[in-house]
Amino acid sequence: MARETKLRVEGLKTRFFTEEGQVNAVEGVSFEVAEGEVFGIVGESGSGKSVTALSVMDLVDAPGRVVDGEVWFRSPALADRVGEEIPEAVDGELVDLRRLDARERRALRGAEFSTIFQDPMSSFNPSITVGEQIAEAVEVQRRARANPRSVRSRTQGYGLSSFVVDSLLPTREYVHRPSRDRAIELLELVGIPDPAERAGEYPHQFSGGMLQRAMIAQALAGEPSVLVADEPTTALDVTIQAQVLDLLAELQAETGMTTVLITHNLGVIARMCDRVGVMYAGEIVERGTLEDVFDEPVHPYTQGLIGSIPDLEGSHQRLEPIPGNVPSLLDAEMDDRCYFADRCPKAMHECLEKPPDFAVDDLHAAKCYLARHDYDEADALPEGYFDA
Amino acid sequence: MGFGKFLARRILQGVFVVWGVVTVVFFLRFLTPGDPTATLLPPDAGEAVRQRLREQLGLDQPVHIQYIDYLTDIAMLDFGLSMREGRPVGELILVRLPATLELAIAATIVAVVIAIPLGVISARRRHEPADHGATLFSLVGISTPNFWLGIVLIMFIAVRVGFLPVGGRSVNLTQVVTMLADGQPQYLGRWLGQLILPSIALGTYFTALITRLTRSGMLEELGKAYVKACRAKGLPEALVLYKHVLRNTLIPIVTVLGLQLGTLIGGAVITEEVFAWPGLGSFLIRRITLRDWTAIQGTIIVIGIGFVIINILVDSTYAYLDPRVVDE
Amino acid sequence: MIPDRVRASLKRELRTSLLAKVGIVLVVSIFVLATFAPFFAPHDPTTQRVGVGGTEAQSNLPPLGFSQEVQRVSPQGTETVYVNATAEFPLGTNTQGQDILSRLIYGARVSLLVGLLGAGLAVIVGVPWGLVAGYFGGRLDDGLMRGADVMLAFPSLVLAIALVGVFRDSGFHTTRIPDPFVLAAQSETIPNVLIPRSDHVASMPESFVFPVTVTLVVALVNWVWFARVARGEAISVRTEEYVKAARSIGASDVTILRQHVLPNSVTPIIVLATIQVAAIILLESALSFLGFSGTDLTWGADIADGRGDQRSQWWIATMPGLAIVLAVVGVNLVGDWLRDALDPSIEGEGGV
Ligand SMILES: Nc1ncnc2c1ncn2[C@@H]1O[C@H](COP(=O)(O)OP(=O)(O)OP(=O)(O)O)[C@@H](O)[C@H]1O
Numbered sequence A: 001m002a003r004e005t006k007l008r009v010e011g012l013k014t015r016f017f018t019e020e021g022q023v024n025a026v027e028g029v030s031f032e033v034a035e036g037e038v039f040g041i042v043g044e045s046g047s048g049k050s051v052t053a054l055s056v057m058d059l060v061d062a063p064g065r066v067v068d069g070e071v072w073f074r075s076p077a078l079a080d081r082v083g084e085e086i087p088e089a090v091d092g093e094l095v096d097l098r099r100l101d102a103r104e105r106r107a108l109r110g111a112e113f114s115t116i117f118q119d120p121m122s123s124f125n126p127s128i129t130v131g132e133q134i135a136e137a138v139e140v141q142r143r144a145r146a147n148p149r150s151v152r153s154r155t156q157g158y159g160l161s162s163f164v165v166d167s168l169l170p171t172r173e174y175v176h177r178p179s180r181d182r183a184i185e186l187l188e189l190v191g192i193p194d195p196a197e198r199a200g201e202y203p204h205q206f207s208g209g210m211l212q213r214a215m216i217a218q219a220l221a222g223e224p225s226v227l228v229a230d231e232p233t234t235a236l237d238v239t240i241q242a243q244v245l246d247l248l249a250e251l252q253a254e255t256g257m258t259t260v261l262i263t264h265n266l267g268v269i270a271r272m273c274d275r276v277g278v279m280y281a282g283e284i285v286e287r288g289t290l291e292d293v294f295d296e297p298v299h300p301y302t303q304g305l306i307g308s309i310p311d312l313e314g315s316h317q318r319l320e321p322i323p324g325n326v327p328s329l330l331d332a333e334m335d336d337r338c339y340f341a342d343r344c345p346k347a348m349h350e351c352l353e354k355p356p357d358f359a360v361d362d363l364h365a366a367k368c369y370l371a372r373h374d375y376d377e378a379d380a381l382p383e384g385y386f387d388a
Numbered sequence B: 001m002g003f004g005k006f007l008a009r010r011i012l013q014g015v016f017v018v019w020g021v022v023t024v025v026f027f028l029r030f031l032t033p034g035d036p037t038a039t040l041l042p043p044d045a046g047e048a049v050r051q052r053l054r055e056q057l058g059l060d061q062p063v064h065i066q067y068i069d070y071l072t073d074i075a076m077l078d079f080g081l082s083m084r085e086g087r088p089v090g091e092l093i094l095v096r097l098p099a100t101l102e103l104a105i106a107a108t109i110v111a112v113v114i115a116i117p118l119g120v121i122s123a124r125r126r127h128e129p130a131d132h133g134a135t136l137f138s139l140v141g142i143s144t145p146n147f148w149l150g151i152v153l154i155m156f157i158a159v160r161v162g163f164l165p166v167g168g169r170s171v172n173l174t175q176v177v178t179m180l181a182d183g184q185p186q187y188l189g190r191w192l193g194q195l196i197l198p199s200i201a202l203g204t205y206f207t208a209l210i211t212r213l214t215r216s217g218m219l220e221e222l223g224k225a226y227v228k229a230c231r232a233k234g235l236p237e238a239l240v241l242y243k244h245v246l247r248n249t250l251i252p253i254v255t256v257l258g259l260q261l262g263t264l265i266g267g268a269v270i271t272e273e274v275f276a277w278p279g280l281g282s283f284l285i286r287r288i289t290l291r292d293w294t295a296i297q298g299t300i301i302v303i304g305i306g307f308v309i310i311n312i313l314v315d316s317t318y319a320y321l322d323p324r325v326v327d328e
Numbered sequence C: 001m002i003p004d005r006v007r008a009s010l011k012r013e014l015r016t017s018l019l020a021k022v023g024i025v026l027v028v029s030i031f032v033l034a035t036f037a038p039f040f041a042p043h044d045p046t047t048q049r050v051g052v053g054g055t056e057a058q059s060n061l062p063p064l065g066f067s068q069e070v071q072r073v074s075p076q077g078t079e080t081v082y083v084n085a086t087a088e089f090p091l092g093t094n095t096q097g098q099d100i101l102s103r104l105i106y107g108a109r110v111s112l113l114v115g116l117l118g119a120g121l122a123v124i125v126g127v128p129w130g131l132v133a134g135y136f137g138g139r140l141d142d143g144l145m146r147g148a149d150v151m152l153a154f155p156s157l158v159l160a161i162a163l164v165g166v167f168r169d170s171g172f173h174t175t176r177i178p179d180p181f182v183l184a185a186q187s188e189t190i191p192n193v194l195i196p197r198s199d200h201v202a203s204m205p206e207s208f209v210f211p212v213t214v215t216l217v218v219a220l221v222n223w224v225w226f227a228r229v230a231r232g233e234a235i236s237v238r239t240e241e242y243v244k245a246a247r248s249i250g251a252s253d254v255t256i257l258r259q260h261v262l263p264n265s266v267t268p269i270i271v272l273a274t275i276q277v278a279a280i281i282l283l284e285s286a287l288s289f290l291g292f293s294g295t296d297l298t299w300g301a302d303i304a305d306g307r308g309d310q311r312s313q314w315w316i317a318t319m320p321g322l323a324i325v326l327a328v329v330g331v332n333l334v335g336d337w338l339r340d341a342l343d344p345s346i347e348g349e350g351g352v
């Protein structure tokens, strides 16, 4: 594939500084997504998938912080603009978003990056109509185009006083008519019947599947070039899941959006993705093309995952393939070893030292010594080694 | 269910509550020790005179007849004659109502205008000095008796500095308006001046309370998933903060405030006493000292009705802000 | 008695929160001062020193750190003299020459007693009311809670003023409570060595006036909040599996209410009760300020007393108010601490 890299994440580290201690939620994640490709991230609950997505979007809230890493994003226009001010943030057509200021990054949200969250019910504001919320997403971009400079202001001309005036005078609103019309078009696009009427309804009047479609419509509002979908179907019924996935696949094919798809359902991965990263304890332990990962998995964790898929696609079963628990991500409780070693059936003495990323071939890499040599039973760790 | 039906049900409930208030107030009189005629007649009045008065007042009737009579009277807004001066209680109350409303509204405005921005700042700058200051203010504010605050304000500002009037209500709103039309704006200043200290005294508790509620509500709301979704679609921070978060924070605050209005009205009673403000509150206290029972009953019923009306208004606002309420 | 988990979260919250510590210190010190008032009060709070009968007038003395300019009229004309504070009366004296500090310490007794007893009575009435309404639901619930709504339609101070107005002419408006410490110090049978400062204690008032109607009235205007919270808890517990199971094996409603529903509502009720103690202290002070409580040895009455001297003797009204603020801040802080540690979501008058 000669497609160019759209997004390249390198050594991303995100920490939460909680009362219990430092949580290493994302621990040096690197991956690359080519233009128009679908990259899947799969892993058990708590492995850091969502935090990775949020870190890429710069949406991590206190007490969390992205502490290290680079997020390279291809955008010739942005590279031109930023190049003079911050030359080190630009590499050809790629821009390191981590080096941009918060306003610049906010301007990219909705316009270049969009997100679909796991739980549509809680991801819509319950007291504002669905149509209005989608129209807002259209409106920000409309205003940004009309007045590019306004994008970088904190308020975009909207402050407490505008809120007061808007609430008192119903005729004055942030969202303008054309944006509302566009919101209805978008609802129609994602297959919502009676879009004009439903746009005036509140989230609680929608079913889960309909609301997830609405969120997809909202994500498309700014015509983004990258879509991050964080478990877009987990909260839905099985039959609805398939419909929503079909819709996503269709829209992706149509618009050619570069997509990062997070899920713990390997069936979804198999159906949608070109490349896959497998996450465990905040790290991507294996990545490669769909074939690499499904047909020739190297990492014992991946092997466990693949082994556990019930053969029919579209299974909604949560991944619990390997005995044992996801380790605590508390910094104080993490030893400097292969984090999977305590559950790994093939753990060896050398695994007590942290394995680096080993390239298996061009696009295929794994954080496991088995990528370099075969399992050596003589070197195996004694059973019950980690129980003490 | 539509909004109209919601409102109708709410009003029906309100009527029921008012009926309860009237009933309680009616029976309160039976708890009063002493013969009601004792306060009306000179001590040396003969038994025959007393009996005639009882008949006139209907006090010789059985209780249930008296009760029904009372209910009908109240339903027709007839609160009876004052036991002290023989004038209709309704009239006496009506004269004093505007002063109380003026004070309560002024205090509410002071509270809302100060508290909401303060709460927002406090939540946004969590754990910064501004937040600590606001937290301390709201803690002390909800712990300060408003009558004492009033006295302190009078002592240190009105008397020592001589800045604002010590009390009283020398001009009313009608006068201000006529004078303004006459080209005499200085009355506006007098009117505002006399209102400042009483509304600070009465409003401080509410300012503190709303600040506290706004802060904790904003913090809770900011942790919700939709806030992240709003940011993800690129909305400017101020829009997320006000149109989404603050609006949703105000929804529960509105209900709490409805319940707290009792405290506001109660507070108004005692603030009026401190500032010699000629409203319903100082009227009530004076009448209790005089043991003027018809006046006391009438005042309490009017306050109860006012409270019910405000609560219906509050609930309607709530239903307007949160569409889920009407649907329940 | 307290589950370990609750104890642990109380401790954690206390460790991290400075305000919780301040609150506990305030509440405990005021409680100790009030209980052992005869030991701590430097003077008899009722002794007047107006200068009759050859004693020197010691009225209107300013608090330590202040001095007061007074115009004294004598046959020779008016002269300006400065009255200085004395260490004997650290917070000064009032117009009758009574020691303000001692009055504040004794005033705390009435405030705390009314606060605790009033809240206790409100719990006794409100909690069963709410539990029954919530547990049985239906018609009974409607009836009971509509009744409660009527109570809510009276602003509590207005209702309290009206009720006190009604009952103030009754025989039980106030009662005198004898002071056990003073009686012990005065008695011959208890050896005085057991009592520190026994001569001092013996010279203190033998009893103090307790406002009975005010206590009843504050309970009457507060019980509804407890009924509401208890009802909410009962409703949420009613549908739990273990309650259904208990019912299916034939446990009586009373047993279920006592063994399952009540224990679950304890936490929110404790938090609410704390907040209500603060509200009641404020309410009591308002009633005694208006002169309805029947005793003049309370903070509210002292504020009313000092109100006439607004121009010069600012401390007479200011000091008792500060005492109220400190007490209520303390109780509110303890309430915040309990709420943050136990985390029930409740509403109530006087604090949220
Ligand atoms: N706000 C936060 N504060 C503290 N820790 C957090 C926070 N958010 C996430 N974490 C921690 O980060 C780790 C990764 O969480 P994340 O939500 O990314 O998992 P996930 O892979 O998306 O799981 P799931 O499949 O359940 O969504 C978890 O261990 C979690 O405890």
Ligand code: SF4
Pocket (backbone or CB within 6 Å): A299, A300, A301, A338, A339, A340, A341, A342, A344, A345, A346, A347, A348, A351, A355, A367, A368, A369, A370
């Ligand atoms: S590095 Fe060792 S312990 Fe870790 S997965 Fe590979 S074989 Fe297992």
Ligand SMILES: [Mg+2]
Pocket (backbone or CB within 6 Å): A049, A050, A051, A230, A231
């Ligand atoms: Mg997740």
